[in-house]
Amino acid sequence: xxxxxxxxxxxxxxxxxxxxxxxxxxxxxxxxxxxxxxxxxxxxxxxxxxxxxxxxxxxxxxxxxxxxxxxxxxxxxxxxxxxxxxxxxxxxxxxxxxxxxxxxxxxxxxxxxxxxxxxxxxxxxxxxxxxxxxxxxxxxxxxxxxxxxxxxxxxxxxxxxxx
Numbered sequence: 001x002x003x004x005x006x007x008x009x010x011x012x013x014x015x016x017x018x019x020x021x022x023x024x025x026x027x028x029x030x031x032x033x034x035x036x037x038x039x040x041x042x043x044x045x046x047x048x049x050x051x052x053x054x055x056x057x058x059x060x061x062x063x064x065x066x067x068x069x070x071x072x073x074x075x076x077x078x079x080x081x082x083x084x085x086x087x088x089x090x091x092x093x094x095x096x097x098x099x100x101x102x103x104x105x106x107x108x109x110x111x112x113x114x115x116x117x118x119x120x121x122x123x124x125x126x127x128x129x130x131x132x133x134x135x136x137x138x139x140x141x142x143x144x145x146x147x148x149x150x151x152x153x154x155x156x157x158x159x160x161x162x163x
Contacts, residue, residue: 001040006093007076009040011050012100012147015058015065017108020155021126023058024135025113028122034136035144036121038096046070054102057120059112069154074098075143096140097122099147101154129157 001009013036016024026033038053042045047070054060078094085092113121127135129152134146152159 001042002088002090002092003096006091007074007096007106008092008094009049009074010037010095011040011053012037012097012099012143013050013054013057014099014147015054015060015152016068016101016129016155017126018103019126020129020157022129022132023104023111023124023128024132025058025121025124028119029110032137033132034140035052035132047100050098050100051131053156056116056118057113058124059106059115060110063105064104064106064110066105068101068103069151071099071147071150075146077140077143080139097147099151101151103155121160129155 005010015036017023021034024033025036034055036051036057038057040049044052047067050061054062056067075096076095076096079092111124113119113124130148133141133148136144149159
């Protein structure tokens with residue numbers, strides 16, 4: 001689903017544990033780490049897409065999590081020129097994302113990266129809440145910072161250290 005400005009609708013998932021750490025996942029076959037995320041289909045709301053992606057990417061169902069909060073608006077990032085798909089119609093220049101903060105309520109043994117049969121991630125770990133801002137690929141940094149800042153209040157997480 002690409003809007004008139006060329007942004008693909010997408011959802012991002014920040015999954016936290018009881019200690020306020022967040023799930024950080026390594027993309028299959030790459031030295032790239034990110035939060036689970038995925039596109040919104042034409043017939044879905046962002047919330048429905050989030051639950052579908054939650055199962056597809058980490059094998060969790062709605063009963064395994066509590067939805068804590070979501071960003072108030074869509075957050076956008078542009079793709080680097082080398083990543084643009086020249087043949088796509090309409091052209092896609094980046095993504096607009098609605099971010100969801102979830103808390104794992106069950107045991108982490110429920111996490112299953114190959115639940116969908118088409119895994120996107122090969123490993124995961126719990127990291128400090130602000131860790132992803134420094135570690136995500138450069139073109140997603142601003143969106144990650146904005147999403148984490150908007151949602152930090154719901155876990156009583158203090159702002160990132162400014163150096």
